[in-house]
Every structure is written in C-alpha cells, then in structure tokens.
Amino acid sequence: MKTATLLVLPPASLAVGAILWLALTLAGWRRLARLALVLALLQTLVLSFPPVADALTETLEAKARRLVTVQPSCCYDAIVVLGGAMAPAAPPEVMDPDLGEAGDRVWQAARLYHAGIAPTIITSGGSDNNLKGGPATSEAEAMRRFLVDLGVPDKAIVLEDKSLNTIQNMQNVRALVKGGRILVITSAFHVPRAAKYAELAGLNAAFNGVDWSRPAELRPPWENWIPDPGSMAWSCRALRELLALAFDRRAEKLAP
Structure with a gap:
C-alpha cells in the first residue's frame, strides 16, 4: 500500500x-x-497550492478533533508515543538521533508524564536500516534518549522497537499493555487512522493530537496563489492517510 x-x-x-x-x-x-x-x-501543480493542502489536511484534522482528549487528566496506565517523531541514529555515519517535523509527539509525552498523567511512557517504533558498523538505532530508542534529556526517568520508559508501521505499533503495544488504559500521542493528521487501528486491535485507548497544521489566516492572502513545496508535502501526507483509511485492508488482521 x-x-x-x-x-x-x-x-x-x-x-x-x-x-x-x-x-x-x-x-x-x-x-x-x-x-x-x-x-x-x-x-503536482494543484497539490502545491496552499488552499488545496489546507482542505485535504482539514478533512483529517476535523475527524481528529472529534477523537482526541484535548486536556488529558489522570490516570492512564501508560502514554504511548507512536513512531515518526525522530530519525534514528545510524552509526557510524550518524551518531545521534534527529528530531523530525513530528517531534511535538515526544515533547507532549514528556509534558504529560511530568503532569502525572501516567507512570510509564511506551515509545513505539523500529528501524529497517542496517548500515555498516551495526544496526541503526530504533525510533523507540531515539525517543527514549530525547525523553531522558527532557527529564523523564529511564526506568519509566518502555521500548517497543520492532514495529515498522502503525499496524505493527498497535499489535506490539497491545502485547505490552495487556488491556491497560493508554493515552496515544500522535500527529493530528494521523489520529483518525491510528484510532481506527487501535479500535480494531481492541485497545482501551484515548488519543492526544499534536503537530496541528497552521491556520490559513496566519499567512498573507497572496500566498494562497503561489505553489510551494511545503503545501505539496502536506497535500501528499493527507492523501496518503486518506487512501490508507479507505483502502488499506491489512489492518483487519488486528482483530483479537
């Protein structure tokens, strides 16, 4: 897919x-x-116009607003951070993880942990890279390092470092939480698909969305008529999510 x-x-x-x-x-x-x-x-031209990117992204974010818990309160058994927030280290060429566009996921997990929302953070994300000098650090490990830098105790972090996609995220997290109540943190545009898969997996999950798109009102009106690569990226990101929601049948195997 x-x-x-x-x-x-x-x-x-x-x-x-x-x-x-x-x-x-x-x-x-x-x-x-x-x-x-x-x-x-x-x-390519049409998808590069900001209003097109706005409309496609809003289709997903409108669904996300109906699904998310805006101000989570105590208590959950675990906070789950889905992969995609960081690029893992790949020694010996790249020795440190790199914070990506969706890095808000990790920031938010640390904030909620320090607020006492849950005693544990599960970082979920593997790596399919194998470079000379050893396997690349997993996304889960990259997020763990960042969380520790943000003051989260290492003993409070559980790694799920085998999954390579959202379906595997849900499968592997289910095995770790064993029916516990979890708060899943992911980007707003990704919330609808993640929530669908969590329901299929039988998870007792609430969602907290981050990385929301910037309101159109914050840019000058004339920019609406100038195609740009950033808008094309947002359009394609939204279309990938919408296509996966509509046509990806692999998630059906998540049913317990």
Whole structure:
C-alpha cells in the first residue's frame, strides 16, 4: 500500500508520467502520451497550492478533533508515543538521533508524564536500516534518549522497537499493555487512522493530537496563489492517510 501511494503522488508521479509519456510516444500513441504527462504536471501543480493542502489536511484534522482528549487528566496506565517523531541514529555515519517535523509527539509525552498523567511512557517504533558498523538505532530508542534529556526517568520508559508501521505499533503495544488504559500521542493528521487501528486491535485507548497544521489566516492572502513545496508535502501526507483509511485492508488482521 505504501509503495502504491508513493507512486501515484508527487514527486514520484512526475517520474511515472514521464515514463508513460516516453513509452506511449515510442508506441505511437502521441495524444495519450501528452495526456499522461499533462495530468502528472497538473496534479503536482494543484497539490502545491496552499488552499488545496489546507482542505485535504482539514478533512483529517476535523475527524481528529472529534477523537482526541484535548486536556488529558489522570490516570492512564501508560502514554504511548507512536513512531515518526525522530530519525534514528545510524552509526557510524550518524551518531545521534534527529528530531523530525513530528517531534511535538515526544515533547507532549514528556509534558504529560511530568503532569502525572501516567507512570510509564511506551515509545513505539523500529528501524529497517542496517548500515555498516551495526544496526541503526530504533525510533523507540531515539525517543527514549530525547525523553531522558527532557527529564523523564529511564526506568519509566518502555521500548517497543520492532514495529515498522502503525499496524505493527498497535499489535506490539497491545502485547505490552495487556488491556491497560493508554493515552496515544500522535500527529493530528494521523489520529483518525491510528484510532481506527487501535479500535480494531481492541485497545482501551484515548488519543492526544499534536503537530496541528497552521491556520490559513496566519499567512498573507497572496500566498494562497503561489505553489510551494511545503503545501505539496502536506497535500501528499493527507492523501496518503486518506487512501490508507479507505483502502488499506491489512489492518483487519488486528482483530483479537
């Protein structure tokens, strides 16, 4: 599913359109070849406009607002931080983890831990990289290091460092919490899919969303008419989530 969505969305869809253009041109279907290329270019242009990114992202964030616990209160058995917040270290080239765009997930977990919301934080995220000098540090370990820097005791952190996607996050967390009440922290756009998978897995889970998109009112009106890479990234991120919600059937195996 992930590979398919990557191929149908920019920038990979531009390469697909160019390959189709070349293949169809060589086959003598010039009109169809031009259509394939124009559609790929048009898709990239449309998804790069800020209002389009806003509309797609709001579709997910509106659902998230109905699902999240805005001001969590005591007590949960554990706070669960889903992977995607940090890039793991990859020794010997990269010795330290790198905080990503979704780093708010880790900040929020530390805040809620210090507020006494739960006695334990579960960091969930593995790594499929194997570089010379040893395996890359997992996302879970990267988040653990950051949480310790934020004052969370090491003994309060449990690593779930095997999962490579949201489905595996839920499977592996279920084995750790054994029916306990958990608060899952993830980016707002990801909340609808994570909540769906948690329900399928039978988890007793509430959600706290972070990394909300910036309101359109904060940018000058003229910027709405200028395509930009950031808007294209938000559009593609939202479309990947929407496509996974609609068509990814792998999550059905989560049922206990």
